[in-house]
Amino acid sequence: DVKVTQSSRYLVKRTGEKVFLECVQDMDHENMFWYRQDPGLGLRLIYFSYDVKMKEKGDIPEGYSVSREKKERFSLILESASTNQTSMYLCASSPVWSRYEQYFGPGTRLTVT
Amino acid sequence: AQSVSQHNHHVILSEAASLELGCNYSYGGTVNLFWYVQYPGQHLQLLLKYFSGDPLVKGIKGFEAEFIKSKFSFNLRKPSVQWSDTAEYFCAVTPTTSGTYKYIFGTGTRLKVLA
Numbered sequence: 001d002v003k004v005t006q007s008s009r010y011l012v013k014r015t016g017e018k019v020f021l022e023c024v025q026d027m028d029h030e031n032m033f034w035y036r037q038d039p040g041l042g043l044r045l046i047y048f049s050y051d052v053k054m055k056e057k058g059d060i061p062e063g064y065s066v067s068r069e070k071k072e073r074f075s076l077i078l079e080s081a082s083t084n085q086t087s088m089y090l091c092a093s094s095p096v097w098s099r100y101e102q103y104f105g106p107g108t109r110l111t112v113t
Numbered sequence: 114a115q116s117v118s119q120h121n122h123h124v125i126l127s128e129a130a131s132l133e134l135g136c137n138y139s140y141g142g143t144v145n146l147f148w149y150v151q152y153p154g155q156h157l158q159l160l161l162k163y164f165s166g167d168p169l170v171k172g173i174k175g176f177e178a179e180f181i182k183s184k185f186s187f188n189l190r191k192p193s194v195q196w197s198d199t200a201e202y203f204c205a206v207t208p209t210t211s212g213t214y215k216y217i218f219g220t221g222t223r224l225k226v227l228a
Contacts, residue, residue: 004156035218040122040220041220042119042203042218042219042220042221043157043203043205043216043218044218045215045216048215058215090156090157092157101147101159101162102159102216104149104156104157104158105156106155106156107156
């Protein structure tokens with residue numbers, strides 16, 4: 001079974017803090033993604049990466065950055081957390097040979113106070 | 114702009130009732146279509162997918178979906194729901210010629226099945 005793990009299920013941070021969300025997949029997938037999930041808005045893509053050190057902006061990249069130094073790990077960084085970044089963050093990965101199927105992690109519920 | 118619409122935001126059904134959740138997309142080219150499900154407290158998982166061929170696809174747990182190209186629709190169906198089907202359901206689309214791996218998700222439908 002493909003496993004996508006995220007470093008925390010719940011996280012509480014203060015406004016202005018730098019926040020790191022980590023995602024690790026164990027199936028040697030080339031592609032990795034970060035989404036945020038908000039009620040009534042579905043899933044919105046923040047960033048994705050199709051290779052180590054490669055990244056592309058998604059639909060809502062403002063206020064976020066990413067890092068992919070190793071194939072299995074994709075980090076989402078909130079440089080200066082704000083209350084409007086309170087959300088559920090989902091990481092996903094997919095293999096390039098089945099390029100359109102994604103596997104999701106359990107999510108990190110981030111609260112910024 | 115490409116978009117996916119799920120018109121039913123909340124659906125409440127009794128056990129054994131039939132289910133149909135609507136999904137419409139806007140994109141003029143060829144697409145791949147997906148339904149994902151998120152059970153309470155669990156991660157998103159793939160329910161079924163359509164890439165090509167028979168437009169009626171069957172997924173896990175008795176779900177099926179029909180791709181109607183002329184209507185830009187990919188509705189999810191189940192003849193008889195169970196309490197355990199209570200979950201949030203997401204339709205997703207990705208253009209085959211986009212050159213990227215982007216999914217476009219609908220806003221989701223929350224299904225509650227009453228025992």
